Amino acid sequence: MPAGLPALVPGGEHALRGRQACQPAHAWSDKHSAYDLVNGPSGTGVDDLFTPEINSDAPGGxxxxxxxxxxxxxxxxKVRAVLNEIDGKDHSGRRSVGTPAVFGLNFQSVSTAQKLPSSDGASGGYLPxxxxxxxxxxxxxxxxxxxxxxxxxxxxADGLARSTSIILTAKHGQSPTDPTALTRIDDGPIIDAINAGWAGTHPKAAPLVAAASDDDGMLIWTSDRSTAATAFVRRYLLTHxxxxxxxxxxxxxxxxxxxSAAYAGASAAAYFGxxxxxxxxxxxxxxxxxxxxSTGGTKKIAEHGGADWQDRNVPILIAPATLLGGGxxxxxxxxxxxxxxxxxALLGLSPRALESVRLEGTRTLPGLAHVREKG
Known part of the structure; x- marks a missing residue:
């Protein structure tokens, strides 16, 4: 189930060869300023980063x-930003900088259409x-x-179609797709009960749950990271x-x-490796x-952030520039x-330039050997 559908559009060889000194090699558009992380360890990996905040105030409230x-x-x-970049301008369309070698965006309307029970006179999510x-x-x-x-x-129109590959995929899916499977549980009372239970035997301690991120899973950080404290949280969750x-x-x-399961302390660390x-x-x-x-209201019918199989299974579609006559x-x-x-690989560069490839042995997607050979 796609949610967000980020599209990567890597340019072809001529996009690299024709780049001027002021031309951005990479451009990206996403939903939060926190996506500055795509700049990588250097902090300068993306030349044209456009991140309008999706949780900012919109017209009408x-x-x-x-x-x-x-x-x-x-x-x-963001679509307009990418169209400007295809034309060789920056995301605003005000400066001519040359077409990036790699550029793309993240769509959000699919995600909200999956989450909202209704909007604009139409029901959201999937049918039963x-x-x-x-x-x-x-x-x-x-x-x-x-x-x-x-x-x-x-x-x-700009003569780039035969030298550009398009990749469509998603950061995550959302669950449940079937609205009849949905159960919305308010996590607030659960956290309050954990804190109250811990305070009963530790009256001078700070609230045990220091922070939590609960969507279709639970991520809890505790003020006391001892084995006894984290085991207490796990035991409460699994017995109530x-x-x-x-x-x-x-x-x-x-x-x-x-x-269905809970991990605490060392086992929580092991879960993340x-x-x-x-x-x-x-x-x-x-x-x-x-x-x-996890929600105290009625405005969500699907979420992400957990380990559900619908969260973790997303489509990947590639339209390589050299792919002719169907796929x-x-x-x-x-x-x-x-x-x-x-x-x-599509740009003719070595995947081993990525530290993660060297450390984890991550391979390129299968079925594209003919593209890699042409580099």
């Missing part, structure tokens, strides 16, 4: 995610059964389709039921706080039962981490 029409308007700004998008999601997918079509038309709302109306009670001493990993990780979304489907399992080395 609320942010750009509260109404799907606003989100589509927001995406339109979870296999067919509802009217709001269909409209957002159509927007992506038209936008990619506009990119292709502009590339062709939680009640939540279901569609169209009603309630459902689930065992173990709506979780880091040492116990690493200071940033969550101290407790809760794996949600399928369909569980083929690759059934082999792949990962989105393989997109980055594939981009380097």
């Amino acid at each position: 609320g942010d750009w995610t509260t109404d799907n029409a606003k989100t589509r308007q927001y995406d339109g700004y 059964g979870g296999r067919e998008p509802g009217p709001l999601l269909t409209a957002s997918l159509d927007l992506v389709d038209r936008s990619v079509g506009a990119f292709e038309s502009r590339l062709a 039921p939680a009640s939540g709302t279901v569609l169209p109306s009603g309630r459902r009670t689930l065992r173990s706080s709506g979780l 880091v040492p116990r001493s690493e200071p940033r990993h969550p101290d407790v990780v809760g794996i949600a039962q399928h369909g569980v979304v 083929h489907r690759v059934a082999a399992p792949v990962e989105t981490t393989q997109v980055a080395p594939t981009i380097l």
Whole structure:
């Protein structure tokens, strides 16, 4: 289930050969200023970074995610940025800088159409059964389709179509797709009960849950990182039921706080593949039962951030510049981490220039050997 649908558009060889001193080699547009992280360790990896804040105030009140029409308007700004970059300008269209070698954007209207129960007079999410998008999601997918079509038309008009490859994929999926599987559980009372239970035996201690990020999973950081404290949180989560709302109306009670598993302390660190001493990993990780979304309201019918299979299975589509006469489907399992080395290969560069490739052995996406050979 795609959510966000970021599109990477790496330019061909001539885009590198024709680059002037002031020409950006890389451009990217995303939803938060935090995506400065795409600049990499140097802090200068992207020459033209455009990150309009999606949670800023939108016209009419609320942010750009509260109404799907606003989100589509927001995406339109980034589509315009990419069209400007195809034309050899910066994202604003004000300066001529040359077409980047790698550029693209992240769409958000698909994500809000999956999350919102309704917007603009149309129901959001998928139809019952979870296999067919509802009217709001269909409209957002159509927007992506038209936008990619506009990119292709502009590339062709500028003589770049035969030297540019387009990659469509997603950062994550969202769950549940089937609205009848949804259970919305308010995580606030769960956190309050954990803090109250710990305070009962540690009256002078700070609230045990220092921070939490709970969507369709639970990530909890504790003020006391001892084995006893993190085990207490895990034990509470797994031994207490939680009640939540279901569609169209009603309630459902689930065992173990709506979780299927929980990891604490050393096992939480191991879940992320880091040492116990690493200071940033969550101290407790809760794996949600399928369909569980943490929210105290009724404005969400799907979420991401957990380990659900619908969160972690997304499409990857590549239209290589050299692919003529149709394509083929690759059934082999792949990962989105393989997109980055594939981009380097499409540009005729060595994927081993990426530290992650050298450390983890990440391979390029299969089925593109003929493209790599031509470099």
